[in-house]
Amino acid sequence: MAREVKVAVVGSGLAGLTAAYLLADNAQKTQDVNFEVHLFEKAPMLGMDCSSVSLPATGLCDHSWRVDVPMRSFQGGTQTQPSSPNDPPGPDALKGYYPQLIALYKRLGVVFREADFSYSFSLFTPPTAKQDRQINATMIYNGSSGLAGLSMPSILNEPYHLTKGRGFFVRALTRAWTLGLFVLMTMHITLCYLRMLFHALPFWRTDALETTTFGEWAEQTVPTSFLARWTGMDSAWRDYTHTVLLPLFSAVCTAPEEDVLQHPVEEFLDYIWLTLGTHHYVVVHGVREVVSKLTTSAQHIHLSSNISGISPDPQDPHLAAIHCDTPQGSISHTGFHHIIFATQASRAIPLLSSYRDSLSQQDPKRQAAEAQLQCLETFEYRATIVVNHTDPTLLPDDRRDQRELNLISIDRDPAVSQGKAKDNWSATTVPFSYTMATHVLRPPKGYPTHLPAVYQTTNPIIPPKEDTILSIAKLERAVLTVKSKEALKGLYREEGRKFWQCASQGNCLLGELQGAGRLSDVQGPGLWICGSFAYAGIPLLEGCVVSARAVIEQGVRISEGVETMRSPW
Template sequence: MTPNRQSSSKQHPAQTQPQRIVKVAVVGSGLAGLTASYLLATLNTRCDVEYPGGNDVEFEVHVFEQASSLGMDSHSVSFTRGGEEWRVDVPMRSFQGGYYPQLIALYAHLGVRTRQTDFSYSFSTLSTTAGAEKGLKPEYNPHFIYDGASGRQGLSIPTADVRHAQGFGRLFAWISSILHTLLILGLFLRFLVLSAPFLRPAPSVTWEEWAAQSAPRGPLARWTGLTRAWDEFLAHLCIPIFSAVCTASADDVRMHPAEEFLEFNWKTFGTHHYVVADGVRDVVARLSAPLELKNVHLDSPVTSLKPDEHGDGLVDIQCGQSVYRGFAHVILATPANRAAPLVQTYAEQLARIRSTSARRTTEFAACLSRVAYRESIVVNHTDPAFLPNDAQDRRDLNMVTVAPEARHTFSEKHSPLVVAPSYTMTTHRLPRPEGRRTSPTSVDEAIYQTTNPVIPPSPDRVLSVSRLERALLTVDGKAAVRELYGPMGLQGSARRELGVGAAGIWAVGAYAAGGIPLLEGCVESALAVTVGENGIFAAEGGMVHGTLW
């Protein structure tokens, strides 16, 4: 679905004609960029906006996207399997109650249908590449199976724990597995208690430091093995989960601020997982509907920002040989590592013309450059070799970590479709299209989505490959994000401090808000930059009363 040809901007009830048009460029059309565009484009349709100075504003929003389709859906793909079309979102975009209040509110406001999907998980280790090298199924060792619904469905015992036992040995294996499950439950409850807000560590404490500080170290704990059990719980369950959530390596997880992981655990406990029922293209269609088609610029990579030659305090957007002029605000909805060079080059041009906003713009670029990124690989395929060997051990999400002692053998393997063995490989068994009455009649009809493969799929079973960049929260990056906001924050500082004599440069994205860089951060940062207390609307003299959604 494409944006409407007619603008959705309507006159404010108290006026007959907008007195001032403010042009805003949004560079990038992921969730953050589209949400910011939607909020600005629909402001004049609201009855609860006010301009205390009497100088009403209409925002003319332009979206610049380097891809041929709007970004949030640009990596998604469609396949035909068993006579049915499968539309597969890339990457998988699930969200969970408790941690995503603004995202959920936005979807409800837009009328986006969501579907409760309480994922089940299997956790396995992989000790050798031998099977994969010979074209055989790798030998996974499942060690924990979680049946979903925030624990309400319980846990299952991996088949390997009881497969070869007989008689009393089988009974002993069952009892041992049950006791191990109870131990895991107790350790999780301890983890949950330590995740409470008043027990969280300082913002700069890393996960590795917190893990050492939180371990029970008393003589009784050591004698009973509780210390070792806690360390193994964090290493074999928590680190793989957070590696999958952040699409980052185990080493990155250890250096990640602990506070955000504990907050995630606390807020998501007892809540449901959701996905959008009609895929992200439905979200894209609804968010882009208020935009004028002529102001949506696809296949338009922004190469530079320049001070406008004909207007004081305005910015020109250059896309190759094309130049779009006269923007009062630029919202950079691109990864911070791509936005930073644009801002830095713009700051240098401001310095050459002795603009008073050059210094703050340079500081903004330096701030953005402190945000870390990691590449991830998402492969859609039909290769069941990525699932546990026994069908009873397979779940919705199947996580695999390479045993530490075997990582050197994996590091020696070279394939464009694999990542370092310190990542968690996660394979999602994609559900059949909504409305299909039966399950796939054969394995060949099933589609799997593997994020960060540590072994390559069979080439003849690969359907699509996407390479994505994800922001990674670090202690330094976390400090940098704090510099963006507040009365003295770097977001839009020139426009806020100097008024119409300077342009506002802003940044939105998963990284540009508190917490783990996820979808919620996209919406939060878009809200802050557009209608927040120190956002674009406030900089133009406007106020919003009442709830945003």
């Protein structure tokens, strides 16, 4: 008869759902061990889809329009989806920044499509006594990894429009001047882009880059030769890093500019290199399809279960008990051999602290839990706001400048923004140090053309009109620092990386803190940690999948003497 091993998964985001799915995988089951998985979620619905919103059916649409919150795009190779979920992904599918996520989606049969977004980069000028607010594009990127080229921002055409009625010669001269300015700008951007790719090459990097911040790197890489100064490349590079890369990664990390400047640059260079020549993808039927497929085999899902504490099982101190506050009152679940914290580090800390405090000072389990806590406390989080709305004024003022993704930053020119700094939060806005990203959502087939377009704005620095707001979600995202990157080695480490590979392309191994001693000689429940932050790279969806898989295959199963018989995807 199979031995029952009870596992608690705390959190139902992608990391928690992946961990539960892998433990329930029928192809990996043995006659010796049966894993009984309990999934705990404090919200009334599973976490990965709990912030999404459904817009009512209209016109020819016979079903509601489900809008994912936040946006869940990812990048990978060009291979189309296999004809069967059982077909292994080809090598091209494993290119990009999200190889394990894409492989998981293919295994599940999740349908996704290419969405090679175009971008606009704009500056927001606050209103003054003499002029209204302005949002003017400074660069327009047409997508496809640069193959679609750049477009001229409308503000460059303004001098030409002002010459209307002033004669052919004046207008032709002005047109030539604006085109020449755009060509010069394009040349500078192209050279800076190629220079950035050169610096992103893994085999050109030095070991010092592991602890170098983006702000330090941006300054260290400014060209200083006479030719660079004579051609203006030094100024062009500073402008490129601060008006293109800084807002781009502020949007990717949903973090303020000061955090981006202090972010380790190695992860940004990995992202640049691994996404080169790849496609953006989005899930066709929304992340609720992902949730549905990952929970098909789940048997014990505890919703609206806010965990108030964890303690040793009163019947067996080698096991753990989980105490929850529910609408029905306080409930205790006992007999857990393993607890997987698949939630934010900030959320795991009080839970792990409650378990540590329930142990005696001399208990080795307490010391192991304390080491995990010290590691988790180094990870930082930043709040983010996502608003779905129909207000087009959060886009560039000129319609010709508007693209699928519109990144807008405050104009830092003292001449236009002096005294206009805004560091306070409101229900719908964040400080000016964030980059506002507005996504023009693609409506479903049959959506009436007379209805307004729907936009999703992440971190608005200006509020949408109140009567246009469809939903507001307040979330938290992990932000990597040099300190937390060093602490990460206790949870995740990589080895076997080739000289031409990035950090995430090496072999993924669990750090020594994982399991709280369960993989050595400490007798007690295994305490495991996974999530977007528990992985080498920017905290994104790929980290959820990779860290969850490592915890299950190298942690829970190994400690129970169960061998992973084949790759899960």
